[in-house]
Amino acid sequence: MNQRMSWFNVTSLTFGFAFLYLPILILIIYSFNDSRLVTVWGGFSTRWYGELFQNEGIMDAAWVTARVAFVSATIATILGTMAAIVLVRLGRFRGRTLFNGMIYAPLVMPEVITGLSLLLLFVAMGFARGFWTVVIAHITFSMCYVAVVVQSRLITFDESLEEAAQDLGCPPGRSFFAITLPVILPAVLAGWMLAFTLSLDDLVIASFATGPGATTLPIKIYSQIRLGVTPEINAVCTILIALVALGIITASLASKHRMMRARRTVG
Amino acid sequence: MAKTMGPVRRAFAPWDDPLAEPLIRFERISKRFGDFTAIDDVSLDIYEREFFALLGPSGCGKTTLMRMLAGFETPSEGRILLDGEDISAIPPHRRPVNMMFQSYALFPHMNVADNIAFGLKQDNLPKTDIAACVEEMLSLVKLEPFAKRKPDQLSGGQRQRVALARSLAKRPKVLLLDEPLGALDKKLREETQFELMDIQEKLGMTFLIVTHDQEEAMTVADRIAVMNEGTFEQIAPPSVIYEEPSSRYVAGFIGDINLLEGTLATSLDKAPTFASPDLPAPVTVEAEGLASGPVALAVRPEKLRIALDEPADDPAMAKVSGRVWDIAYMGDVSIFHVRLSDEVCEGQPKDDSVPIIRATIANTTRLVERPIAWDDKVWLSWDKSAGVVLTR
Structure with a gap:
């Protein structure tokens, strides 16, 4: 197992990582470019970060995106968790297979179709398109991701835990919040994070569902690069990458810490 | 330590007393899951302060019978009386019966003391009473130094004790033990059997244990019911089960x-x-x-x-x-x-x-x-x- 790496492994690893991370690396480097031209290096500077925070259009879009992501992730987490509980706990009920299939459908549905059908729905129902239509659209497609994540955790959840709570005098409803929810909380939070990031970087569905005053950051970036990539965009993206990286590192450190504590069992 | 040695214990045989009122009465209980009959028209009386064992191979219906008493299964036919009262309609959280689960079912996000206190908190007891009871339970199972540990920081034997303390904390009328020692190694299991008997005697409670281990049943129980395919083969004290088995099945199953x-x-x-x-x-x-x-x-x-x-x-x-x-x-x-x-x-x-x-x-x-x-x-x-x- 502990062989030295052959030249083949080294090469494929290098190419693989380069393929994945070189574009991001270039983007980060050029976000510190002093020149207005994206492809010409004009010396190190942080001026674009300064200008970015002056750019009201981008800042508004960022604020809208954060709000949409927060609200939609929260509601999707609640609904997705409920769906997961029904699927795992209720056993076989009429229409379970159909319900199960419908939960997973948005995972494989092309985004264009989801977006278009939502747009048709909103138009047909006479919804004014804006913040809430984007939120609803994002709930629709991120809920199933939450359901999948929570469902996989619930399957391994020892149901006798909830029975024990009831046995000790805790009514069924309360025992869910006292026992089950705290135990599956990591999965629920992971589902929330997933829904949040999905909402954060969604362009296709949001552009179908959006309306005046609800331009999200991906839509803003996309419309701006059609006019030419500005170094400001690089700066925005760098900040986004930093945020996401921070989130991932925190999450993995937290889970590592938990595993370390679990291993420190005293006999 | 062995209960059959003391003169008091020798006299303990309420099942032979026609006037004795049973604490638990299973009355012509049947349980069917679809076409499968898990329990087939069984009746059983269990008396106060008795240590009763349901013994049988897996799938014989012993766990189902116990879960009916806890309220997690409802009988298809028949009724269950506790203290003369029909408890069939009472949900699990209102039954004066506590269960120690086979998997222990310790709450992983709570420490040992909180696990033990959980049942007491449901009754809205004053904080000082809860703390006193938790202390008492911790000393009963000799786990005082571990009160602040989480379940995943305990050994198998310690977890078993926490589960026992938690199910005893509310002083139930009946304690149900579902294969309580199954996860322990042989030596620890033998020690724990004697501890269980001591605790049962000390608290004067009624214990109902489900096990597939005939030695365990013989060691701890006042009476044993040998179950096979949803019915009782024989209900008798261990010595009678061993010396006068009523059927080929019992004879072959025990020893x-x-x-x-x-x-x-x-x-x-x-x-x-x-x-x-x-x-x-x-x-x-x-x-x-x-x-x-x-x-x-x-x-x-x-x-x-x-x-x-x-x-x-x-x-x-x-x-x-x-x-x-x-x-x-x-x-x-x-x-x-x-x-x-x-x-x-x-x-x-x-x-x-x-x-x-x-x-x-x-x-x-x-x-x-x-x-x-x-x-x-x-x-x-x-x-x-x-x-x-x-x-x-």
């Missing part, structure tokens, strides 16, 4: 036994005899009140004596001869496998055509050389009261 199939012949003027194609000659048996017919004769291996010379004829003894097939030296005892045939064993196929009887002989002296060796012709004899005639 080691030699079972010979044959026919019983009774007449008015002679002692009843048991004849079997497996035996060279009929042997006398005790079979009071039984009619002639096909039966099985069951003899425990430790009730047998082994000798090289034929014992003198004795009306109180039964005897049979054979050759030593195998000897297993276990240290404290030697187990002789005796083939009931005068043929030399060497070269004989190992099959069921000639029965082999096991005799367990205590190694009372320190013998380096055994007087009985392979292929010796030996005589097995037993007190005829040691042979149990089984009709079922």
